[in-house]
Amino acid sequence: MSIVIIRNDQKTMVWKEALLKADPDLEIYAYDEDHDPSQISMAMVWKPPHGALSQYPSLQAIASLGAGVDFLFEDETLPQGVAITRVVDPILAADMSEFVLGVILARIKNLLAFKRVQPKAKWLPLEYKRIIEVTVGIMGLGELGSRLAEDLIRFGFDTRGWSRSEKSLIGLSCFAGDKDLASFLSGTDLLVCLLPLTPNTRGILNKELFALLPKGAYVINVARGGHLVEKDLLDILDQGHLSGAFLDVFAQEPLSEDHPFWKHPKIDMSPHIASVSDVNSVVPQLLDNYRRLQEGQPLLNLVSKSRGY
DSSP states (O other), rough: EEEEEESSOHHHHHHHHHHHHHHHTOOOTTTOOOGGGGGGEEEESSOOOTTTTGGGHHHHHHHESSSOOHHHHHHHTOOOOOEEEOOOHHHHHHHHHHHHHHHHHHHHTTTHHHHGGGGGGGOOOOOOOOGGGOOOEEEOSSHHHHHHHHHHHTTTOOOEEEEEEEOOTTEEEEEEEEEEEEEEHHTOOOEEOOOOTTTTTTBBSSSHHHHHHOOTEEEEOSSOOGGBBBBHHHHHHHHHHHEEEESSSSSSSSSTTTTTGGGGGTTTEEOSSSOOOOOOHHHHHHEEEEHHHHHOOOOOSSSSSTOOO
């Protein structure tokens, strides 16, 4: 039983070296190294090329090297009957929470606005908001959303959360399903999307949803680019209903140089870095699942293929 690592970036060897450091006896290969596909039982992946996984006839498990797995279900050649796992990591959740908190505080204290006028040598005092004056709404109450909610509440933010199914978190006003969506949105000043990307949530950040937010609301998308209907965001920003947006994820990455987001005065962006899997933190759970696979034990952090996460 061997492991292959397939990534769409330059970090493949970093992951391989970290895994071998933890267990020097591993038989593990980078995708572009010589190896026998029939001996591979586990693939550790991040956005592999479509069709790559179908080359492994003995594959028993596919381990996403991040919290997301939507990219796997976009591959029509994805092997059927193979278990899929994802990363569930407190450090990943903490990183995401810290990032979103930073964006929210920068927004309510006008730090992004001051940065934009600085090159113009423009002195522009603006009224700021206090934590107690804004309500943050989180769409998605999984590992990442729950951690963000806890931190926001600890900071003193009025916080509410929405999820597809019923959830209950101490100190959090929880909403669930289509029946509660309008009520959730109507009282949200700062909307944070942390939903998994599934057929049900693709395009959920659209003109109909934006119209349900109060005038002047602000949107933060740190989940997946597929959640956002880009034209709808541009239109509603230009109409003045939303005051702005912060985007960390995009339908096409890297974002093309001619994309209108780059120069839009109400959009701030980062290059999909809100939360990145920490190699040393994630390696132990990957090895745990590999050993479980070898021993025929149930795998941890299994993905439900029917739900898509």
